[in-house]
Amino acid sequence: MCDWCGGEFAAPRGPGRPPRYCRRSHRQRAYEARRLAGERGIGPDEVLLSRRTWERLRDALFQLEAASEDVAMDLMAGRPTKAEYVGALGHLSAAVRDLQEIAVEPIALGDD
Numbered sequence: 001m002c003d004w005c006g007g008e009f010a011a012p013r014g015p016g017r018p019p020r021y022c023r024r025s026h027r028q029r030a031y032e033a034r035r036l037a038g039e040r041g042i043g044p045d046e047v048l049l050s051r052r053t054w055e056r057l058r059d060a061l062f063q064l065e066a067a068s069e070d071v072a073m074d075l076m077a078g079r080p081t082k083a084e085y086v087g088a089l090g091h092l093s094a095a096v097r098d099l100q101e102i103a104v105e106p107i108a109l110g111d112d
């Protein structure tokens with residue numbers, strides 16, 4: 001798993017340390033984020049995000065929570081039809097997609 005993006009990648013076999021990043025640009029971004037963390041005194045368990053990223057994440061999580069509650073309420077009441085299940089799943093899927101579309105990339109990432 002890439003230490004920057006969390007994506008899985010096939011590490012080449014052979015001698016030497018296994019790579020920590022799926023691509024060179026991710027290694028570079030991780031380096032820059034660690035360097036900035038050092039400059040700003042960001043601790044090993046801390047992450048600095050942009051305000052915009054933070055707000056989008058917070059809002060998308062709130063929407064997902066609301067969608068989840070809506071779906072639970074709708075499906076718990078009475079005997080839902082297949083169309084109601086499909087509608088509920090679509091509602092939930094849309095909230096998940098909104099969350100997935102947020103590029104969560106730290107500005108600075110403490111070195112662990």
Ligand SMILES: [Zn+2]
Pocket residue numbers: 002003004005006007021022023026
């Ligand atoms: Zn990566």
